[in-house]
Structures are given as C-alpha cells and as structure tokens.
Amino acid sequence: MSTLDCGMVRVSRSPAATTSWSITADLSGHTGYLTVMPPTSSLCLDCGLCCDGTMHTTVALEPADDRAVLQGEGFRLLVFETEACFEQPCVAFHGSCTIYDHRPMKCSRYRCALLRQVDSGEVTDGEARALVADAIALRDRVRPAIEALAGTTRKHSLGVLVRKMEDALEALDPAQRLETQSSLELDVAALLTLLADRFEPRDSLPIVQSYPVETDGDPDVV
Numbered sequence: 535m536s537t538l539d540c541g542m543v544r545v546s547r548s549p550a551a552t553t554s555w556s557i558t559a560d561l562s563g564h565t566g567y568l569t570v571m572p573p574t575s576s577l578c579l580d581c582g583l584c585c586d587g588t589m590h591t592t593v594a595l596e597p598a599d600d601r602a603v604l605q606g607e608g609f610r611l612l613v614f615e616t617e618a619c620f621e622q623p624c625v626a627f628h629g630s631c632t633i634y635d636h637r638p639m640k641c642s643r644y645r646c647a648l649l650r651q652v653d654s655g656e657v658t659d660g661e662a663r664a665l666v667a668d669a670i671a672l673r674d675r676v677r678p679a680i681e682a683l684a685g686t687t688r689k690h691s692l693g694v695l696v697r698k699m700e701d702a703l704e705a706l707d708p709a710q711r712l713e714t715q716s717s718l719e720l721d722v723a724a725l726l727t728l729l730a731d732r733f734e735p736r737d738s739l740p741i742v743q744s745y746p747v748e749t750d751g752d753p754d755v756v
C-alpha cells in the first residue's frame with residue numbers, strides 16, 4: 535500500500551491497483567472516501583472491445599447526452615419512443631475514442647469487470663493484458679470468417695454477426711455446414727465465453743446496455 539498522509543487527508547493506493555487511488559478525508563469528525571480514476575486506463579488503450587462492437591451491440595444514451603452533437607460526429611442514432619441508443623462498432627472508435635472529451639455519459643462511466651478487477655488489485659495488469667490479447671485474437675479470427683460466410687461488407691457488432699452466421703450456416707447444405715460449423719462455432723463459443731466470464735459477467739449490473747436489435751432497418755433511425 536502506497537500512502538501519503540497530510541493530517542486530515544490520506545491518499546493511498548494498493549500495490550496491485552495500477553489505475554485508481556483512494557482519498558480519505560477526516561473533516562470535523564466526518565470521514566469521507568473518494569476514489570479517483572484517471573481519464574482512461576492504459577489497458578483500455580490496448581483493448582477497445584467495449585467500443586468496437588465485440589462486447590456491445592448498442593449503447594443507450596442518457597438525457598444529458600447531446601444528440602445533435604453526436605449526429606454531427608456521424609453517429610447513427612436508433613430511437614425507441616423516448617429512448618435512444620447508438621450502434622456499435624462505434625463510429626468514433628479509431629483505435630481509441632476520437633470524441634473522448636464529449637463522449638456519451640455511459641461511456642464516460644463504463645469500466646468492464648476486468649478493468650474493475652485491475653483497479654481493485656484482484657487481477658494484475660499482466661493477467662488482464664493476456665486476457666485482452668486472447669479476446670482480440672479470437673475476435674480477429676471470428677469477425678472476418680463470419681463476414682466472408684455471410685457475405686456482409688458493412689461493419690456489424692459481434693452480436694449481429696453471430697445471428698448472421700447462424701442464418702448463413704442454416705442455408706448451407708449439411709456436408710458444407712458440418713465442415714464450416716465446427717471450427718468457427720468453437721471460436722465463437724470461446725470468445726463469447728471469455729467475454730461473459732471475464733469482461734462483462736451476465737450477473738453484473740450492465741452500465742452500458744445492449745438492445746437486442748438487428749440494425750439493418752428498423753427501428754426508427756435518426
């Protein structure tokens with residue numbers, strides 16, 4: 535534990551927590567805690583799975599998000615009565631977020647389960663990077679294989695691609711299907727399991743929501 539003690543204020547960091555600091559302040563007998571996060575984690579700079587469509591199909595907007603600004607940035611917004619979301623892969627993702635200072639509220643709060651475990655010291659930075667590398671390797675095998683199988687040129691989220699894969703496999707004759715299915719489906723299953731187990735466990739409270747939508751046509755697009 536690294537600690538800096540200045541009388542009423544104590545700043546501390548656990549040795550394994552590479553990305554967050556805790557501040558404890560004792561003011562007039564009342565103790566408060568504040569965890570300070572840096573603007574982004576270097577792990578995220580080498581990852582991007584929560585922006586490139588691998589983890590999420592859509593991201594819900596909040597009332598404070600400026601829809602006009604996002605549309606000006608090229609975002610394709612999907613509107614469900616009073617709610618709105620944008621599709622992933624995010625148009626602002628080019629290796630990193632290109633609208634970082636005015637990204638949507640949910641993006642600015644989002645930390646996947648793996649990053650939270652790095653923050654708390656449960657997982658080392660090295661372990662997390664190895665998991666990110668595994669997920670990226672699987673993504674890079676799965677995505678082009680499904681795009682070729684389904685004959686799609688537009689960039690879709692993994693969720694949409696998996697549905698396209700199922701449809702394309704269904705349309706193959708049984709012999710072709712067996713041949714294609716085995717290795718591709720194993721890779722897809724490995725990727726989905728890794729994402730669910732380590733990045734966004736199903737029992738965690740989703741901060742970025744995914745809407746179960748096929749975004750080729752409906753719903754209302756603005």
Ligand code: SF4
Nearest residue numbers: 578581582583584646
């Ligand atoms: S998936 Fe997690 S580690 Fe990767 S960029 Fe998103 S928050 Fe960071």
Ligand code: SF4
Nearest residue numbers: 585624626627631641
């Ligand atoms: S706006 Fe930025 S942080 Fe949000 S999904 Fe797009 S690239 Fe990621």
